[in-house]
Amino acid sequence: MNHPLESNHTNPHLPCPWHQAAWTLLNRSWDTQRFPHAILLHGVPGLGKKLFAQWFAQALLCEDRVEGLRSCGKCPSCKLNQAGSHPDLILVSPEEDKQQISVDQIRATNESLSLTSTRSGFRVAIIEPAHQMTIAAANSLLKTLEEPNKNTVIIMVTSHAASLLPTLRSRCQQIGIAVPGTSSAQAWLEQQTGKAVLPEVLSYSGGAPLRAMEFAQGTFEALRQSMLPGLSALTDGNADLTHLAQAWADEQLPERLRWLDYWLSRLIRQEILRTADPVTSGTLHGAQQVLNISAMYRALDKLRELSERLRRTALQPELALMSILMRIHQSLHARN
Numbered sequence: 001m002n003h004p005l006e007s008n009h010t011n012p013h014l015p016c017p018w019h020q021a022a023w024t025l026l027n028r029s030w031d032t033q034r035f036p037h038a039i040l041l042h043g044v045p046g047l048g049k050k051l052f053a054q055w056f057a058q059a060l061l062c063e064d065r066v067e068g069l070r071s072c073g074k075c076p077s078c079k080l081n082q083a084g085s086h087p088d089l090i091l092v093s094p095e096e097d098k099q100q101i102s103v104d105q106i107r108a109t110n111e112s113l114s115l116t117s118t119r120s121g122f123r124v125a126i127i128e129p130a131h132q133m134t135i136a137a138a139n140s141l142l143k144t145l146e147e148p149n150k151n152t153v154i155i156m157v158t159s160h161a162a163s164l165l166p167t168l169r170s171r172c173q174q175i176g177i178a179v180p181g182t183s184s185a186q187a188w189l190e191q192q193t194g195k196a197v198l199p200e201v202l203s204y205s206g207g208a209p210l211r212a213m214e215f216a217q218g219t220f221e222a223l224r225q226s227m228l229p230g231l232s233a234l235t236d237g238n239a240d241l242t243h244l245a246q247a248w249a250d251e252q253l254p255e256r257l258r259w260l261d262y263w264l265s266r267l268i269r270q271e272i273l274r275t276a277d278p279v280t281s282g283t284l285h286g287a288q289q290v291l292n293i294s295a296m297y298r299a300l301d302k303l304r305e306l307s308e309r310l311r312r313t314a315l316q317p318e319l320a321l322m323s324i325l326m327r328i329h330q331s332l333h334a335r336n
């Protein structure tokens with residue numbers, strides 16, 4: 001028997017089917033009149049978190065809401081949202097050419113949230129990516145969360161929830177968008193792209209279908225082809241590491257680091273399971289010696305540590321890459 005609050009629990013109108021669980025939670029808080037003033041929407045990149053936040057904001061601002069917290073699509077508020085110009089919806093992201101969301105932007109948002117709604121009663125702010133707020137910005141937002149204005153909802157969106165101030169996190173209802181199951185994600189991808197999609201495209205994308213969709217449009221194969229010669233040379237032991245580091249640092253470095261991580265992980269898995277792997281097959285030739293798994297794991301840890309440091313600090317990309325490549329080279333040719 002359905003619980004009365006769950007009677008309407010499948011919503012086919014959501015931007016993506018894997019948003020269902022998040023919507024059910026929010027819908028339940030709405031029905032029980034315990035709707036939060038602040039929501040932290042988190043999950044890995046490529047799950048359409050911002051799409052969901054915008055869809056949800058439209059539902060909150062709708063003047064003729066359909067039962068179950070969903071917008072009508074026809075009222076003046078919905079029309080304004082579709083045109084991207086609803087005066088009660090504030091979108092906060094880093095300004096052009098800036099990495100971070102500034103304290104001035106958050107102050108302006110706080111001020112705007114303190115005004116009365118121009119239409120339906122709510123004012124909504126979406127802050128994305130929330131982990132890119134400066135410390136001063138986060139502290140300024142914290143004050144608003146501690147003394148929320150009536151009828152305001154702040155939705156923070158992030159793929160790095162752990163980087164947010166713990167005090168910010170604890171003042172929000174935290175809602176995770178989970179990676180969908182492989183078979184349903186695969187089916188969704190094939191339906192969207194109208195063609196068969198390699199399972200490796202989805203696994204490379206960390207299981208996130210929207211990210212996989214970008215790669216399914218040909219960039220996955222292009223990246224594989226451009227990584228192949230260098231990785232082959234690495235496993236054969238005849239790579240010119242200086243040249244390789246220079247070439248990779250110059251072009252698509254973050255993507256190449258992700259590919260390197262993916263390739264090395266698959267290589268380790270292949271070595272453990274002793275099965276052929278379509279991702280590594282083009283890079284391992286003939287009778288390869290038995291690989292040293294613990295050395296490869298250490299190289300993988302080093303790669304992840306340096307990738308994270310490259311993301312956060314002004315590390316010299318070429319030098320960092322050179323040290324990663326040397327480490328991988330050594331691990332591939334280390335004796336057991």
Ligand SMILES: [Zn+2]
Pocket residue numbers: 061062063064065071072073074075076077078
């Ligand atoms: Zn509406």
